[in-house]
Amino acid sequence: MPSKNMLPKGQRRRTVKPEYRATRGVEPPAPAAIPLLEVEDDAENHVRSVTVPSEASGLRLDQYLAQAIPDISRSRVQLLIEHGQVQVNGQPAKASIKLQGGETVEIEGTPHPPPLHAFPEDIPLTILYEDDSLAVIDKPAGMMVHAGAGVAAPGAEADERNHGTLVNALLHHFNKLSHVGGELRPGIVHRLDKQTSGIIVVAKDDSTHRKLSEMFAGRQLEKTYLALVHGTISRDNTTVNLPIGRDLVRRTRMTTRRSVDSEGVRPAVSHVKVLERITSERYGSFTLAEVRIETGRTHQIRVHLQALGHPVVGDTLYGAPHHIGKPPETLSLERNFLHAARLVFEHPTTRKTMTLESPLPSELEKLLAALRVD
Structure with a gap:
Protein backbone atom coordinates (compact mmCIF):
# COMPACT_ATOMS: atom_id res chain seq x y z
CA MET A 1 0.00 0.00 0.00
CA PRO A 2 1.50 3.40 -0.97
CA SER A 3 2.60 5.71 1.78
CA LYS A 4 0.38 8.71 2.44
CA ASN A 5 3.55 10.78 2.38
CA MET A 6 4.37 9.91 -1.23
CA LEU A 7 4.13 12.61 -3.87
CA PRO A 8 1.15 12.39 -6.26
CA LYS A 9 1.53 10.11 -9.22
CA GLY A 10 3.36 11.87 -12.01
CA GLN A 11 5.35 14.02 -9.59
CA ARG A 12 7.42 11.30 -7.92
CA ARG A 13 10.56 12.27 -9.83
CA ARG A 14 10.27 15.83 -8.54
CA THR A 15 12.82 16.72 -5.85
CA VAL A 16 11.58 17.98 -2.50
CA LYS A 17 14.91 19.56 -1.56
CA PRO A 18 13.72 23.16 -2.16
CA GLU A 19 10.77 22.65 0.21
CA TYR A 20 13.06 21.09 2.82
CA ARG A 21 15.59 23.90 2.59
CA ALA A 22 12.85 26.52 2.75
CA THR A 23 11.53 25.09 6.03
CA ARG A 24 14.90 24.55 7.69
CA GLY A 25 15.25 26.91 10.65
CA VAL A 26 11.65 28.07 10.31
CA GLU A 27 9.83 27.74 13.60
CA PRO A 28 6.51 25.87 13.22
CA PRO A 29 3.43 27.76 14.40
CA ALA A 30 3.02 27.48 18.14
CA PRO A 31 0.02 25.43 19.29
CA ALA A 32 -2.66 27.08 21.41
CA ALA A 33 -1.61 27.40 25.05
CA ILE A 34 -3.47 24.96 27.30
CA PRO A 35 -4.52 26.45 30.68
CA LEU A 36 -2.72 24.67 33.51
CA LEU A 37 -4.60 22.79 36.22
CA GLU A 38 -3.70 23.36 39.85
CA VAL A 39 -3.13 19.92 41.31
CA GLU A 40 -2.20 19.15 44.91
CA ASP A 41 -1.13 15.64 45.87
CA ASP A 42 -2.96 15.67 49.17
CA ALA A 43 -5.23 12.64 49.08
CA GLU A 44 -5.02 9.39 47.15
CA ASN A 45 -8.79 9.00 46.82
CA HIS A 46 -9.63 12.61 46.00
CA VAL A 47 -11.57 13.11 42.74
CA ARG A 48 -10.91 16.27 40.73
CA SER A 49 -13.37 17.44 38.11
CA VAL A 50 -12.31 19.82 35.32
CA THR A 51 -13.99 21.19 32.21
CA VAL A 52 -11.98 20.82 29.02
CA PRO A 53 -11.19 24.28 27.56
CA SER A 54 -11.76 25.16 23.93
CA GLU A 55 -7.98 25.35 23.42
CA ALA A 56 -7.83 21.56 23.81
CA SER A 57 -10.23 20.88 20.93
CA GLY A 58 -8.78 18.20 18.65
CA LEU A 59 -6.27 16.89 21.21
CA ARG A 60 -6.21 13.34 22.51
CA LEU A 61 -7.19 12.94 26.15
CA ASP A 62 -3.66 11.94 27.19
CA GLN A 63 -2.16 14.86 25.25
CA TYR A 64 -4.44 17.34 26.97
CA LEU A 65 -3.80 16.09 30.50
CA ALA A 66 -0.02 15.88 29.95
CA GLN A 67 -0.02 19.54 28.87
CA ALA A 68 -2.50 20.76 31.48
CA ILE A 69 -1.00 19.14 34.60
CA PRO A 70 2.41 20.56 35.55
CA ASP A 71 5.37 18.16 35.82
CA ILE A 72 3.55 15.02 34.68
CA SER A 73 4.65 12.77 31.85
CA ARG A 74 2.36 11.45 29.14
CA SER A 75 3.23 7.89 30.18
CA ARG A 76 1.98 8.65 33.71
CA VAL A 77 -1.27 10.02 32.27
CA GLN A 78 -1.73 6.91 30.15
CA LEU A 79 -1.20 4.70 33.20
CA LEU A 80 -3.89 6.59 35.12
CA ILE A 81 -6.29 6.12 32.20
CA GLU A 82 -5.47 2.40 31.87
CA HIS A 83 -6.28 1.88 35.56
CA GLY A 84 -9.66 3.55 35.20
CA GLN A 85 -8.74 6.65 37.19
CA VAL A 86 -9.85 9.06 34.45
CA GLN A 87 -13.43 9.47 33.18
CA VAL A 88 -14.89 11.72 30.49
CA ASN A 89 -18.52 12.80 30.98
CA GLY A 90 -18.92 10.09 33.61
CA GLN A 91 -17.69 7.25 31.41
CA PRO A 92 -14.34 5.39 31.36
CA ALA A 93 -12.26 6.76 28.50
CA LYS A 94 -9.38 5.67 26.32
CA ALA A 95 -6.19 7.70 26.04
CA SER A 96 -6.80 8.16 22.32
CA ILE A 97 -10.25 9.76 22.58
CA LYS A 98 -10.35 13.13 20.75
CA LEU A 99 -11.66 16.04 22.78
CA GLN A 100 -13.93 18.78 21.45
CA GLY A 101 -13.92 21.16 24.40
CA GLY A 102 -16.57 21.41 27.11
CA GLU A 103 -16.31 17.82 28.32
CA THR A 104 -16.11 17.05 32.03
CA VAL A 105 -12.98 15.10 32.98
CA GLU A 106 -12.72 13.46 36.39
CA ILE A 107 -9.34 12.36 37.78
CA GLU A 108 -9.25 10.02 40.78
CA GLY A 109 -6.25 9.97 43.10
CA THR A 110 -2.95 11.78 42.74
CA PRO A 111 -1.71 12.32 39.17
CA HIS A 112 1.89 12.52 40.31
CA PRO A 113 3.83 9.36 41.21
CA PRO A 114 5.22 9.03 44.74
CA PRO A 115 8.67 10.54 45.27
CA LEU A 116 11.67 8.36 44.55
CA ALA A 152 5.15 1.85 38.68
CA ALA A 153 1.74 0.25 38.80
CA PRO A 154 -0.47 1.60 41.59
CA GLY A 155 -0.03 -0.40 44.77
CA ALA A 156 3.23 -1.99 43.71
CA GLU A 157 5.51 -2.62 46.68
CA ALA A 158 8.72 -1.89 44.73
CA ARG A 219 34.74 22.46 27.55
CA GLN A 220 37.98 21.53 29.31
CA LEU A 221 37.51 17.79 28.82
CA GLU A 222 38.12 15.82 25.64
CA LYS A 223 35.26 13.39 25.04
CA THR A 224 35.58 10.91 22.17
CA TYR A 225 32.95 8.41 21.02
CA LEU A 226 32.92 5.58 18.49
CA ALA A 227 29.84 5.30 16.27
CA LEU A 228 28.84 3.04 13.40
CA VAL A 229 26.40 4.72 11.04
CA HIS A 230 24.39 3.70 8.01
CA GLY A 231 25.74 4.81 4.64
CA THR A 232 29.10 6.14 3.54
CA ILE A 233 30.34 9.44 4.95
CA SER A 234 32.28 10.85 2.01
CA ARG A 235 34.51 13.38 3.80
CA ASP A 236 37.24 12.12 6.09
CA ASN A 237 36.71 14.96 8.57
CA THR A 238 33.47 16.88 9.14
CA THR A 239 32.46 19.41 11.78
CA VAL A 240 28.76 19.62 12.54
CA ASN A 241 27.84 22.96 14.07
CA LEU A 242 24.06 22.82 14.39
CA PRO A 243 22.05 24.00 17.42
CA ILE A 244 19.85 21.40 19.08
CA GLY A 245 16.42 21.74 20.69
CA ARG A 246 13.43 19.62 21.65
CA ASP A 247 11.33 18.35 18.73
CA LEU A 248 7.96 20.06 19.20
CA VAL A 249 6.06 17.24 17.48
CA ARG A 250 7.84 14.14 18.83
CA ARG A 251 8.78 15.15 22.34
CA THR A 252 11.10 12.18 22.93
CA ARG A 253 13.38 13.41 20.16
CA MET A 254 15.73 16.33 19.70
CA THR A 255 16.15 18.17 16.40
CA THR A 256 18.46 20.53 14.50
CA ARG A 257 15.61 22.04 12.49
CA ARG A 258 14.44 24.66 14.97
CA SER A 259 15.59 28.27 14.85
CA VAL A 260 18.63 29.08 16.95
CA ASP A 261 16.63 31.91 18.56
CA SER A 262 13.88 29.57 19.78
CA GLU A 263 13.43 28.82 23.47
CA GLY A 264 15.44 25.83 24.62
CA VAL A 265 17.62 25.63 21.49
CA ARG A 266 21.33 25.55 22.37
CA PRO A 267 24.57 25.52 20.34
CA ALA A 268 26.17 22.12 19.70
CA VAL A 269 29.42 21.18 17.98
CA SER A 270 30.58 17.69 16.96
CA HIS A 271 33.75 16.73 15.05
CA VAL A 272 33.38 13.57 12.97
CA LYS A 273 36.44 11.64 11.75
CA VAL A 274 36.03 8.61 9.48
CA LEU A 275 37.94 5.55 10.70
CA GLU A 276 36.64 2.91 8.29
CA ARG A 277 34.19 2.57 5.42
CA ILE A 278 32.51 -0.81 5.13
CA THR A 279 30.61 -2.07 2.08
CA SER A 280 28.69 -5.33 2.33
CA GLU A 281 26.75 -6.92 -0.53
CA ARG A 282 24.36 -8.49 1.94
CA TYR A 283 23.93 -5.71 4.48
CA GLY A 284 24.73 -2.42 2.73
CA SER A 285 27.25 0.34 3.42
CA PHE A 286 28.41 1.65 6.79
CA THR A 287 30.94 4.06 8.24
CA LEU A 288 32.82 3.62 11.50
CA ALA A 289 33.53 7.09 12.85
CA GLU A 290 35.22 8.75 15.78
CA VAL A 291 33.17 11.64 17.15
CA ARG A 292 34.63 14.27 19.43
CA ILE A 293 32.10 16.61 21.02
CA GLU A 294 32.72 20.11 22.34
CA THR A 295 29.26 20.39 23.92
CA GLY A 296 27.11 17.84 25.71
CA ARG A 297 23.55 18.34 24.52
CA THR A 298 20.87 15.67 24.89
CA HIS A 299 21.25 13.07 22.09
CA GLN A 300 23.85 15.35 20.47
CA ILE A 301 25.85 12.79 18.47
CA ARG A 302 22.75 10.87 17.42
CA VAL A 303 21.01 14.04 16.22
CA HIS A 304 24.06 15.44 14.42
CA LEU A 305 24.76 12.19 12.59
CA GLN A 306 21.12 11.95 11.57
CA ALA A 307 21.36 15.54 10.27
CA LEU A 308 24.23 14.36 8.04
CA GLY A 309 21.92 11.67 6.67
CA HIS A 310 23.71 8.86 8.54
CA PRO A 311 21.76 7.59 11.56
CA VAL A 312 23.60 5.53 14.17
CA VAL A 313 23.11 1.78 13.70
CA GLY A 314 20.43 0.54 16.11
CA ASP A 315 19.09 4.03 16.79
CA THR A 316 15.52 3.56 15.57
CA LEU A 317 14.40 6.77 17.31
CA TYR A 318 16.41 8.73 14.76
CA GLY A 319 15.67 6.74 11.64
CA ALA A 320 17.86 3.62 11.73
CA PRO A 321 16.11 0.43 10.57
CA HIS A 322 15.19 -2.24 13.11
CA HIS A 323 17.05 -4.88 11.08
CA ILE A 324 20.19 -4.73 8.97
CA GLY A 325 19.96 -6.36 5.56
CA LYS A 326 17.07 -8.19 3.93
CA PRO A 327 15.28 -11.38 5.03
CA PRO A 328 16.00 -14.17 5.52
CA GLU A 329 19.55 -13.13 6.47
CA THR A 330 19.44 -10.08 8.70
CA LEU A 331 21.39 -8.67 11.61
CA SER A 332 19.98 -6.71 14.53
CA LEU A 333 21.32 -4.70 17.44
CA GLU A 334 19.31 -4.21 20.63
CA ARG A 335 21.12 -0.97 21.44
CA ASN A 336 22.73 2.01 19.71
CA PHE A 337 26.17 1.53 18.16
CA LEU A 338 27.51 4.45 20.15
CA HIS A 339 30.27 4.08 22.73
CA ALA A 340 32.04 6.66 24.91
CA ALA A 341 35.52 5.30 24.25
CA ARG A 342 37.94 7.94 25.54
CA LEU A 343 38.01 10.74 28.11
CA VAL A 344 40.92 13.07 28.78
CA PHE A 345 40.80 15.63 31.61
CA GLU A 346 42.88 17.27 34.30
CA HIS A 347 42.29 15.71 37.70
CA PRO A 348 40.61 18.45 39.78
CA THR A 349 42.72 17.63 42.87
CA THR A 350 46.11 16.35 41.66
CA ARG A 351 46.15 18.40 38.42
CA LYS A 352 47.52 15.39 36.57
CA THR A 353 46.29 14.65 33.05
CA MET A 354 43.95 11.65 33.16
CA THR A 355 43.45 9.57 30.02
CA LEU A 356 40.80 6.86 30.34
CA GLU A 357 39.86 4.43 27.57
CA SER A 358 37.14 1.82 27.22
CA PRO A 359 37.23 -0.95 24.57
CA LEU A 360 34.23 -1.63 22.35
CA PRO A 361 31.75 -3.99 24.03
CA SER A 362 31.62 -7.52 22.63
CA GLU A 363 28.21 -7.10 20.96
CA LEU A 364 29.54 -4.17 18.93
CA GLU A 365 32.73 -6.02 18.00
CA LYS A 366 30.67 -9.01 16.83
CA LEU A 367 28.49 -6.82 14.61
CA LEU A 368 31.54 -5.16 13.07
CA ALA A 369 33.14 -8.54 12.43
CA ALA A 370 30.01 -9.83 10.68
CA LEU A 371 29.89 -6.79 8.39
CA ARG A 372 33.61 -6.96 7.60
CA VAL A 373 33.53 -10.67 6.75
CA ASP A 374 30.66 -10.19 4.31
Whole structure:
Protein backbone atom coordinates (compact mmCIF):
# COMPACT_ATOMS: atom_id res chain seq x y z
CA MET A 1 0.00 0.00 0.00
CA PRO A 2 1.50 3.40 -0.97
CA SER A 3 2.60 5.71 1.78
CA LYS A 4 0.38 8.71 2.44
CA ASN A 5 3.55 10.78 2.38
CA MET A 6 4.37 9.91 -1.23
CA LEU A 7 4.13 12.61 -3.87
CA PRO A 8 1.15 12.39 -6.26
CA LYS A 9 1.53 10.11 -9.22
CA GLY A 10 3.36 11.87 -12.01
CA GLN A 11 5.35 14.02 -9.59
CA ARG A 12 7.42 11.30 -7.92
CA ARG A 13 10.56 12.27 -9.83
CA ARG A 14 10.27 15.83 -8.54
CA THR A 15 12.82 16.72 -5.85
CA VAL A 16 11.58 17.98 -2.50
CA LYS A 17 14.91 19.56 -1.56
CA PRO A 18 13.72 23.16 -2.16
CA GLU A 19 10.77 22.65 0.21
CA TYR A 20 13.06 21.09 2.82
CA ARG A 21 15.59 23.90 2.59
CA ALA A 22 12.85 26.52 2.75
CA THR A 23 11.53 25.09 6.03
CA ARG A 24 14.90 24.55 7.69
CA GLY A 25 15.25 26.91 10.65
CA VAL A 26 11.65 28.07 10.31
CA GLU A 27 9.83 27.74 13.60
CA PRO A 28 6.51 25.87 13.22
CA PRO A 29 3.43 27.76 14.40
CA ALA A 30 3.02 27.48 18.14
CA PRO A 31 0.02 25.43 19.29
CA ALA A 32 -2.66 27.08 21.41
CA ALA A 33 -1.61 27.40 25.05
CA ILE A 34 -3.47 24.96 27.30
CA PRO A 35 -4.52 26.45 30.68
CA LEU A 36 -2.72 24.67 33.51
CA LEU A 37 -4.60 22.79 36.22
CA GLU A 38 -3.70 23.36 39.85
CA VAL A 39 -3.13 19.92 41.31
CA GLU A 40 -2.20 19.15 44.91
CA ASP A 41 -1.13 15.64 45.87
CA ASP A 42 -2.96 15.67 49.17
CA ALA A 43 -5.23 12.64 49.08
CA GLU A 44 -5.02 9.39 47.15
CA ASN A 45 -8.79 9.00 46.82
CA HIS A 46 -9.63 12.61 46.00
CA VAL A 47 -11.57 13.11 42.74
CA ARG A 48 -10.91 16.27 40.73
CA SER A 49 -13.37 17.44 38.11
CA VAL A 50 -12.31 19.82 35.32
CA THR A 51 -13.99 21.19 32.21
CA VAL A 52 -11.98 20.82 29.02
CA PRO A 53 -11.19 24.28 27.56
CA SER A 54 -11.76 25.16 23.93
CA GLU A 55 -7.98 25.35 23.42
CA ALA A 56 -7.83 21.56 23.81
CA SER A 57 -10.23 20.88 20.93
CA GLY A 58 -8.78 18.20 18.65
CA LEU A 59 -6.27 16.89 21.21
CA ARG A 60 -6.21 13.34 22.51
CA LEU A 61 -7.19 12.94 26.15
CA ASP A 62 -3.66 11.94 27.19
CA GLN A 63 -2.16 14.86 25.25
CA TYR A 64 -4.44 17.34 26.97
CA LEU A 65 -3.80 16.09 30.50
CA ALA A 66 -0.02 15.88 29.95
CA GLN A 67 -0.02 19.54 28.87
CA ALA A 68 -2.50 20.76 31.48
CA ILE A 69 -1.00 19.14 34.60
CA PRO A 70 2.41 20.56 35.55
CA ASP A 71 5.37 18.16 35.82
CA ILE A 72 3.55 15.02 34.68
CA SER A 73 4.65 12.77 31.85
CA ARG A 74 2.36 11.45 29.14
CA SER A 75 3.23 7.89 30.18
CA ARG A 76 1.98 8.65 33.71
CA VAL A 77 -1.27 10.02 32.27
CA GLN A 78 -1.73 6.91 30.15
CA LEU A 79 -1.20 4.70 33.20
CA LEU A 80 -3.89 6.59 35.12
CA ILE A 81 -6.29 6.12 32.20
CA GLU A 82 -5.47 2.40 31.87
CA HIS A 83 -6.28 1.88 35.56
CA GLY A 84 -9.66 3.55 35.20
CA GLN A 85 -8.74 6.65 37.19
CA VAL A 86 -9.85 9.06 34.45
CA GLN A 87 -13.43 9.47 33.18
CA VAL A 88 -14.89 11.72 30.49
CA ASN A 89 -18.52 12.80 30.98
CA GLY A 90 -18.92 10.09 33.61
CA GLN A 91 -17.69 7.25 31.41
CA PRO A 92 -14.34 5.39 31.36
CA ALA A 93 -12.26 6.76 28.50
CA LYS A 94 -9.38 5.67 26.32
CA ALA A 95 -6.19 7.70 26.04
CA SER A 96 -6.80 8.16 22.32
CA ILE A 97 -10.25 9.76 22.58
CA LYS A 98 -10.35 13.13 20.75
CA LEU A 99 -11.66 16.04 22.78
CA GLN A 100 -13.93 18.78 21.45
CA GLY A 101 -13.92 21.16 24.40
CA GLY A 102 -16.57 21.41 27.11
CA GLU A 103 -16.31 17.82 28.32
CA THR A 104 -16.11 17.05 32.03
CA VAL A 105 -12.98 15.10 32.98
CA GLU A 106 -12.72 13.46 36.39
CA ILE A 107 -9.34 12.36 37.78
CA GLU A 108 -9.25 10.02 40.78
CA GLY A 109 -6.25 9.97 43.10
CA THR A 110 -2.95 11.78 42.74
CA PRO A 111 -1.71 12.32 39.17
CA HIS A 112 1.89 12.52 40.31
CA PRO A 113 3.83 9.36 41.21
CA PRO A 114 5.22 9.03 44.74
CA PRO A 115 8.67 10.54 45.27
CA LEU A 116 11.67 8.36 44.55
CA HIS A 117 14.46 7.57 46.99
CA ALA A 118 17.80 6.31 45.75
CA PHE A 119 18.99 3.14 47.48
CA PRO A 120 21.94 0.74 47.04
CA GLU A 121 21.71 -2.39 44.90
CA ASP A 122 24.34 -5.08 44.43
CA ILE A 123 24.90 -4.52 40.71
CA PRO A 124 28.30 -5.35 39.15
CA LEU A 125 30.34 -2.33 38.04
CA THR A 126 33.41 -2.04 35.83
CA ILE A 127 35.61 0.56 37.53
CA LEU A 128 38.32 1.96 35.26
CA TYR A 129 39.84 4.26 37.90
CA GLU A 130 39.19 5.24 41.51
CA ASP A 131 40.72 7.48 44.17
CA ASP A 132 39.45 9.47 47.16
CA SER A 133 37.94 12.22 44.97
CA LEU A 134 36.36 10.47 42.01
CA ALA A 135 35.75 7.24 40.13
CA VAL A 136 35.55 6.48 36.42
CA ILE A 137 32.99 3.85 35.43
CA ASP A 138 32.54 1.84 32.21
CA LYS A 139 28.73 1.89 31.92
CA PRO A 140 27.05 -0.90 29.95
CA ALA A 141 24.31 -0.23 27.42
CA GLY A 142 20.81 -0.75 28.81
CA MET A 143 21.58 0.82 32.18
CA MET A 144 20.02 4.17 33.03
CA VAL A 145 22.29 6.58 34.87
CA HIS A 146 19.62 7.56 37.41
CA ALA A 147 15.90 7.12 37.99
CA GLY A 148 13.81 8.43 35.12
CA ALA A 149 10.24 9.50 34.57
CA GLY A 150 8.79 6.00 34.31
CA VAL A 151 6.05 4.89 36.67
CA ALA A 152 5.15 1.85 38.68
CA ALA A 153 1.74 0.25 38.80
CA PRO A 154 -0.47 1.60 41.59
CA GLY A 155 -0.03 -0.40 44.77
CA ALA A 156 3.23 -1.99 43.71
CA GLU A 157 5.51 -2.62 46.68
CA ALA A 158 8.72 -1.89 44.73
CA ASP A 159 8.93 1.11 42.42
CA GLU A 160 10.52 -0.10 39.20
CA ARG A 161 11.53 3.44 38.29
CA ASN A 162 14.36 3.26 40.77
CA HIS A 163 15.87 -0.17 40.16
CA GLY A 164 18.90 -1.21 38.16
CA THR A 165 20.34 2.27 37.60
CA LEU A 166 23.97 3.35 37.82
CA VAL A 167 23.09 5.31 40.97
CA ASN A 168 21.81 2.13 42.65
CA ALA A 169 25.11 0.42 41.85
CA LEU A 170 27.22 3.40 42.97
CA LEU A 171 25.51 3.55 46.36
CA HIS A 172 26.38 -0.11 46.91
CA HIS A 173 30.02 0.13 45.81
CA PHE A 174 31.13 3.46 47.31
CA ASN A 175 30.98 4.72 50.88
CA LYS A 176 30.59 8.36 49.88
CA LEU A 177 29.29 10.29 46.89
CA SER A 178 28.70 13.98 46.23
CA HIS A 179 25.27 15.47 46.96
CA VAL A 180 25.38 18.45 44.58
CA GLY A 181 23.05 16.72 42.11
CA GLY A 182 20.40 16.01 44.73
CA GLU A 183 19.15 12.87 46.48
CA LEU A 184 18.33 11.01 43.26
CA ARG A 185 21.65 11.74 41.54
CA PRO A 186 24.46 11.29 44.09
CA GLY A 187 27.84 11.55 42.40
CA ILE A 188 26.42 12.14 38.92
CA VAL A 189 28.30 14.92 37.10
CA HIS A 190 27.25 14.06 33.53
CA ARG A 191 25.14 11.43 31.80
CA LEU A 192 25.08 8.91 28.96
CA ASP A 193 21.93 7.78 27.17
CA LYS A 194 20.52 4.47 28.38
CA GLN A 195 21.53 2.58 25.22
CA THR A 196 24.97 4.22 25.00
CA SER A 197 27.88 2.48 26.71
CA GLY A 198 31.23 3.74 27.92
CA ILE A 199 33.03 6.12 30.22
CA ILE A 200 31.30 8.19 32.87
CA VAL A 201 32.93 10.16 35.72
CA VAL A 202 31.53 10.09 39.25
CA ALA A 203 32.36 12.60 42.01
CA LYS A 204 32.79 11.41 45.58
CA ASP A 205 32.61 14.82 47.26
CA ASP A 206 30.90 18.14 46.60
CA SER A 207 34.10 20.08 45.90
CA THR A 208 35.20 17.62 43.20
CA HIS A 209 31.68 17.62 41.76
CA ARG A 210 31.66 21.42 41.37
CA LYS A 211 35.13 21.47 39.81
CA LEU A 212 34.21 18.74 37.32
CA SER A 213 30.97 20.53 36.46
CA GLU A 214 32.93 23.71 35.73
CA MET A 215 35.28 21.72 33.50
CA PHE A 216 32.37 20.25 31.54
CA ALA A 217 30.76 23.69 31.22
CA GLY A 218 34.07 25.23 30.12
CA ARG A 219 34.74 22.46 27.55
CA GLN A 220 37.98 21.53 29.31
CA LEU A 221 37.51 17.79 28.82
CA GLU A 222 38.12 15.82 25.64
CA LYS A 223 35.26 13.39 25.04
CA THR A 224 35.58 10.91 22.17
CA TYR A 225 32.95 8.41 21.02
CA LEU A 226 32.92 5.58 18.49
CA ALA A 227 29.84 5.30 16.27
CA LEU A 228 28.84 3.04 13.40
CA VAL A 229 26.40 4.72 11.04
CA HIS A 230 24.39 3.70 8.01
CA GLY A 231 25.74 4.81 4.64
CA THR A 232 29.10 6.14 3.54
CA ILE A 233 30.34 9.44 4.95
CA SER A 234 32.28 10.85 2.01
CA ARG A 235 34.51 13.38 3.80
CA ASP A 236 37.24 12.12 6.09
CA ASN A 237 36.71 14.96 8.57
CA THR A 238 33.47 16.88 9.14
CA THR A 239 32.46 19.41 11.78
CA VAL A 240 28.76 19.62 12.54
CA ASN A 241 27.84 22.96 14.07
CA LEU A 242 24.06 22.82 14.39
CA PRO A 243 22.05 24.00 17.42
CA ILE A 244 19.85 21.40 19.08
CA GLY A 245 16.42 21.74 20.69
CA ARG A 246 13.43 19.62 21.65
CA ASP A 247 11.33 18.35 18.73
CA LEU A 248 7.96 20.06 19.20
CA VAL A 249 6.06 17.24 17.48
CA ARG A 250 7.84 14.14 18.83
CA ARG A 251 8.78 15.15 22.34
CA THR A 252 11.10 12.18 22.93
CA ARG A 253 13.38 13.41 20.16
CA MET A 254 15.73 16.33 19.70
CA THR A 255 16.15 18.17 16.40
CA THR A 256 18.46 20.53 14.50
CA ARG A 257 15.61 22.04 12.49
CA ARG A 258 14.44 24.66 14.97
CA SER A 259 15.59 28.27 14.85
CA VAL A 260 18.63 29.08 16.95
CA ASP A 261 16.63 31.91 18.56
CA SER A 262 13.88 29.57 19.78
CA GLU A 263 13.43 28.82 23.47
CA GLY A 264 15.44 25.83 24.62
CA VAL A 265 17.62 25.63 21.49
CA ARG A 266 21.33 25.55 22.37
CA PRO A 267 24.57 25.52 20.34
CA ALA A 268 26.17 22.12 19.70
CA VAL A 269 29.42 21.18 17.98
CA SER A 270 30.58 17.69 16.96
CA HIS A 271 33.75 16.73 15.05
CA VAL A 272 33.38 13.57 12.97
CA LYS A 273 36.44 11.64 11.75
CA VAL A 274 36.03 8.61 9.48
CA LEU A 275 37.94 5.55 10.70
CA GLU A 276 36.64 2.91 8.29
CA ARG A 277 34.19 2.57 5.42
CA ILE A 278 32.51 -0.81 5.13
CA THR A 279 30.61 -2.07 2.08
CA SER A 280 28.69 -5.33 2.33
CA GLU A 281 26.75 -6.92 -0.53
CA ARG A 282 24.36 -8.49 1.94
CA TYR A 283 23.93 -5.71 4.48
CA GLY A 284 24.73 -2.42 2.73
CA SER A 285 27.25 0.34 3.42
CA PHE A 286 28.41 1.65 6.79
CA THR A 287 30.94 4.06 8.24
CA LEU A 288 32.82 3.62 11.50
CA ALA A 289 33.53 7.09 12.85
CA GLU A 290 35.22 8.75 15.78
CA VAL A 291 33.17 11.64 17.15
CA ARG A 292 34.63 14.27 19.43
CA ILE A 293 32.10 16.61 21.02
CA GLU A 294 32.72 20.11 22.34
CA THR A 295 29.26 20.39 23.92
CA GLY A 296 27.11 17.84 25.71
CA ARG A 297 23.55 18.34 24.52
CA THR A 298 20.87 15.67 24.89
CA HIS A 299 21.25 13.07 22.09
CA GLN A 300 23.85 15.35 20.47
CA ILE A 301 25.85 12.79 18.47
CA ARG A 302 22.75 10.87 17.42
CA VAL A 303 21.01 14.04 16.22
CA HIS A 304 24.06 15.44 14.42
CA LEU A 305 24.76 12.19 12.59
CA GLN A 306 21.12 11.95 11.57
CA ALA A 307 21.36 15.54 10.27
CA LEU A 308 24.23 14.36 8.04
CA GLY A 309 21.92 11.67 6.67
CA HIS A 310 23.71 8.86 8.54
CA PRO A 311 21.76 7.59 11.56
CA VAL A 312 23.60 5.53 14.17
CA VAL A 313 23.11 1.78 13.70
CA GLY A 314 20.43 0.54 16.11
CA ASP A 315 19.09 4.03 16.79
CA THR A 316 15.52 3.56 15.57
CA LEU A 317 14.40 6.77 17.31
CA TYR A 318 16.41 8.73 14.76
CA GLY A 319 15.67 6.74 11.64
CA ALA A 320 17.86 3.62 11.73
CA PRO A 321 16.11 0.43 10.57
CA HIS A 322 15.19 -2.24 13.11
CA HIS A 323 17.05 -4.88 11.08
CA ILE A 324 20.19 -4.73 8.97
CA GLY A 325 19.96 -6.36 5.56
CA LYS A 326 17.07 -8.19 3.93
CA PRO A 327 15.28 -11.38 5.03
CA PRO A 328 16.00 -14.17 5.52
CA GLU A 329 19.55 -13.13 6.47
CA THR A 330 19.44 -10.08 8.70
CA LEU A 331 21.39 -8.67 11.61
CA SER A 332 19.98 -6.71 14.53
CA LEU A 333 21.32 -4.70 17.44
CA GLU A 334 19.31 -4.21 20.63
CA ARG A 335 21.12 -0.97 21.44
CA ASN A 336 22.73 2.01 19.71
CA PHE A 337 26.17 1.53 18.16
CA LEU A 338 27.51 4.45 20.15
CA HIS A 339 30.27 4.08 22.73
CA ALA A 340 32.04 6.66 24.91
CA ALA A 341 35.52 5.30 24.25
CA ARG A 342 37.94 7.94 25.54
CA LEU A 343 38.01 10.74 28.11
CA VAL A 344 40.92 13.07 28.78
CA PHE A 345 40.80 15.63 31.61
CA GLU A 346 42.88 17.27 34.30
CA HIS A 347 42.29 15.71 37.70
CA PRO A 348 40.61 18.45 39.78
CA THR A 349 42.72 17.63 42.87
CA THR A 350 46.11 16.35 41.66
CA ARG A 351 46.15 18.40 38.42
CA LYS A 352 47.52 15.39 36.57
CA THR A 353 46.29 14.65 33.05
CA MET A 354 43.95 11.65 33.16
CA THR A 355 43.45 9.57 30.02
CA LEU A 356 40.80 6.86 30.34
CA GLU A 357 39.86 4.43 27.57
CA SER A 358 37.14 1.82 27.22
CA PRO A 359 37.23 -0.95 24.57
CA LEU A 360 34.23 -1.63 22.35
CA PRO A 361 31.75 -3.99 24.03
CA SER A 362 31.62 -7.52 22.63
CA GLU A 363 28.21 -7.10 20.96
CA LEU A 364 29.54 -4.17 18.93
CA GLU A 365 32.73 -6.02 18.00
CA LYS A 366 30.67 -9.01 16.83
CA LEU A 367 28.49 -6.82 14.61
CA LEU A 368 31.54 -5.16 13.07
CA ALA A 369 33.14 -8.54 12.43
CA ALA A 370 30.01 -9.83 10.68
CA LEU A 371 29.89 -6.79 8.39
CA ARG A 372 33.61 -6.96 7.60
CA VAL A 373 33.53 -10.67 6.75
CA ASP A 374 30.66 -10.19 4.31
